[in-house]
Amino acid sequence: MLRIRGPAHSTRPDTVAAEEPLEIRLAGKALAVTMRTPGDDFDLVHGFLTTEAVIGSADDVAGLRYCTSVDADGRNTYNVVDVDLAPGVEPPDTALDRNFYTSSSCGVCGKASIDAIRTKTRHDVAGDAVRLPLPTLLALPDRLRAAQQVFDKTGGLHAAGLFTADGELVALREDVGRHNAVDKVVGDAVREGRLPLAGHVLMVSGRASFELTQKAAMAGIPVLAAVSAPSSLAVELAADVGITLVGFLRGDGCNVYTRTERVVLPEQSDQR
Known part of the structure; x- marks a missing residue:
């Protein structure tokens, strides 16, 4: 090279x-x-x-x-x-x-x-009562990035991480295809008999597409978070099935597009 x-x-x-x-x-x-x-x-x-x-x-x-x-x-x-x-x-x-x-x-x-x-989808995603504190949500991108071993060597892989509502990493997979990374995470849960993945958060390193939202719904995951933008179809589908869709999750901020009540905000005087 x-x-x-x-x-x-x-x-x-x-x-x-x-x-x-x-x-x-x-x-x-x-x-x-x-x-x-x-x-x-x-x-x-x-x-x-x-x-x-x-x-x-x-x-x-x-x-x-x-x-x-x-x-x-x-x-x-x-x-x-x-x-x-x-x-x-x-x-x-x-x-x-x-x-x-x-x-x-x-x-x-x-x-x-x-x-x-x-x-x-056979899972009641909309009925999932999970609550996710905002500080826990904001910490997920760094935790995902810290666990990416292959990305450090190549800089060319997407990552998908499955987290508990407390921010504990359950599984992480990397792949050239973002959809493959998600399928590998879901497949790990399937083989271990852990579906549906109620009360969990799926964190992805790229954008939130319709397909990733579909995969989250099929696995019973109530929260999908991405470091980049969601598509219009992803927002539409998330609203239909009851997924909390989070985009632009980076630094100290994010956008919550659907089912916003699942994100627990800290008490603050300046709410803009």
Whole structure:
């Protein structure tokens, strides 16, 4: 790599974030391809299947395994995972909704999934009575950043962290795709039998998109916080399902777009 900083330049090695395709199959039939950072693949698969309403718990998966997928040198790339659903679990009819191809930048989107989230989510997110003190909320970005080990080396990964209402980090995953990072966090909870994730906060390092809001709802997470802006669809969906959506969470401030009563403000004389 040629490194240029002002008038100075040098040649040196650099560490970059890994990105490879992962194909998810159901009983040998291709379901989805996502561009991801290798690692925690089984968490990713469980999270993806849960947030797409294919499964509701780990009991819905009878087994999963890496399939043989080899590179030019004949080595297994570990880029294909085949899932066997438990008896009685119906596979999705992808022809009715959309092609399950996801890139590392945007993930899956479309009108079909907007409609589906309002009927698919099985958790009472709106009824979650969690309360989050403002100082705890404001501390989450620093706690998330402090736990990002791969980002320190590459500067090129998104992060998703699951926190308790007391600010305790439960799980963190990094990935080139923000949606993959969330799926890995959700999948970890699915495999441990911890769904729904009532009383928790999902903190993400980028913007709050419709898709991330959808994934939070499918996992039963009542609070979604992001360091950057939310989209209009994210705000709309959060309001519909009862998620507290927080954007621009940085420094000593944030914007709370929906279900603002869950954020407990300190007593103060100047409220502007």
